[in-house]
Amino acid sequence: MLSTALAVAAALSCKPKPAATPTTPPAEDGAPEQNLNLEFGKAADQWLDETFTRHPYRAVEVGLHEYDGMLPDVSETALTKETQALEAALQKFEAFDPAGLEPELRVERGVIIQQIRADLFEVSRRRQPWTNPMYYLAALDLAAYISREYAPLPERAAAITRLANGTPQHLRNAMGRLEAKLPRTFVDTALLQVRGTIEFVEKDVRTATAGLTGKAQSDLDAGLAAMAAALKEYEAFLVERRKTATDDFALGAEMFVEMLRETQGFDVSVERLRELGQADLDRNFAALEAATKALNPKKPLVKVVAKVTADKPATDGVLAEATQQSEAMRKFLLDKDLITIPSEDVAEVRPSPPFMRWNSAFLSPAGVFEKAALPSFYYISPPDPAWPKKQQQAYVPGKTDLLFITIHEVWPGHFLHGLHIKANRSRVLKSSWNYAMGEGWAHYTEEMMWDAGVSDDPAVHVGQLQNALLRNVRYLSAIGLHTGEMTVEQSFQMFRDKAFQDEANARQQAARGTFDPMYLSYTLGKLAILKLRDDVKAKWEADGKTFSLKDFHDALLSYGAAPLPVIREAMLGPDAGPIL
DSSP: OBOOOSOOOOOOTTSOOOOOOOOOOOOTTOOHHHHHHHHHHHHHHHHHHHHHHHSHHHHHHTTOGGGTTOOOOOSHHHHHHHHHHHHHHHHHHHHSOGGGSOHHHHHHHHHHHHHHHHHHIIIIISOHHHHOGGGGTGGGOOHHHHSSOSSOHHHHHHHHHHHHHHHHHHHHHHHHHSOSSOBHHHHHHHHHHHHHHHHIIIIIHHHHTTTOOHHHHHHHHHHHHHHHHHHHHHHHHHHHHHHTOBSOOOOOHHHHHHHIIIIIOOOOOHHHHHHHHHHHHHHHHHHHHHHHHHHOTTSOHHHHHHHHHHOOOOGGGHHHHHHHHHHHHHHHHHHHTOSOOOSSOOEEEEEOOGGGTTSSEEEEOOOTTOSSOOOEEEEEOOOOTTSOHHHHHHHSOOHHHHHHHHHHHTSSSHHHHHHHHHHOSOHHHHHOOOHHHHHHHHHHHHHHHHHTTSOOOHHHHHHHHHHHHHHHHHHHHHHHHHHTSSOHHHHHHHHHHHSOOOHHHHHHHHHHHHHOGGGGHHHHHHHHHHHHHHHHHHHHHHTTOOOOHHHHHHHHHTTTTOOHHHHHHHHHOTTOOOOO
């Protein structure tokens, strides 16, 4: 997965902003269509500026550092104003006639409308500020300020101090709003996050800013102390809320369908979703049976999978293995001419910093708007050296599993996707990320690379299929958990039986489905991209155009991480047909 803040201030009119999306200059006679394009461009720029002001951590994440140190206003008044502003913006952008806009701007219109609908759904329908204690923690992420030297340390430290000083009021607003009965898994996960953040603030930030002196140091120390105290108060609040927590997390079938429509643009029934997910799981499981029989026809599937999984690099050799894999996958893309690589940038393979070891392996990209040339990191978390040797080795991923993690995170998954987004000229597309497109692309590339011939070893195929089955079970668990057809315990067992997860990971995956129902997006997006590929191939060939994977992939990623229904219409036209 991409390293990104979980979940989803001051006026900035005098501050510099990235250039707006290029538009065609108006004709001398003021042609109406050119005026409409200019009007839309101004509205899109204004919408982005207002969105970043309401959610400054989103801006910092993409490299817009004029928003450094700011916190969102999460007072009751601000939430009411945000809802009103979103409703007004939705009316404004829906009023733009897409037929009168240039093709690029039609895509931007679709992106903006979908994002507005998603934000409205999260606040008004899922009621995240009232029901999810994790909602308030995304804005408190300080990792962006210490993971890269985008500015001198005193400047970054001043931003940290500003954010830290605003934390007590931010969390007071949270504690005054969260309901008395919260879903248990939400509280438990928030407690894990807040405890990790406390440790991060008290240890890692101080270590990373050790070079400060004088007033800058004393101001930072005071700010971090206030932030840690506020986080500990929030922790105590959540411990109390744990006593009244419930198992009432399910959205219900109707709202589940609404969530997909409003946040991703997928208008699909639960029955159709379930049918497609089960079919993909069955397809992958049958392929796994064939691969394991090719490896050893006499042994049970589970034992063959366990043997493949046990083939691991040494504990101190994981980074070297991932580096070799990363280089090999980039070369494979070039040799097979599967996709354009827009720049010579690469992701550096590094051990995860201590404060980022909540995930075993992930991409931490430089923001697409960064002005300086900053590195992106493919982080792999080492096992805790305090663990027994056997436990350390068990934590290390198998070689084939690691290969497809590398494909997913780097080449040609998230990192290469990010290079295409950075190269995009549209400010809207550079600023936007959609769950089903982002994770769908990265997951699609795993199967695509196997099909393209990255290996003919059945053991490698087992690695690809293990990753696919994990995403299949997430998909079916999300549907089952939120329609009331599956308990958390049944989800846990499915992760054990069909995705071959160990007990701890299976429990974590099942719990994640309760608060992140959109983790079905990996498989959802993959299936939509596979269907789009088939449909584009048929259209191009019918139009007399030769189809190639490279042309398809380049065309797909030219739309950044726009919602897949928006991309589908852009590539196939208004009569594009169903997305699934």
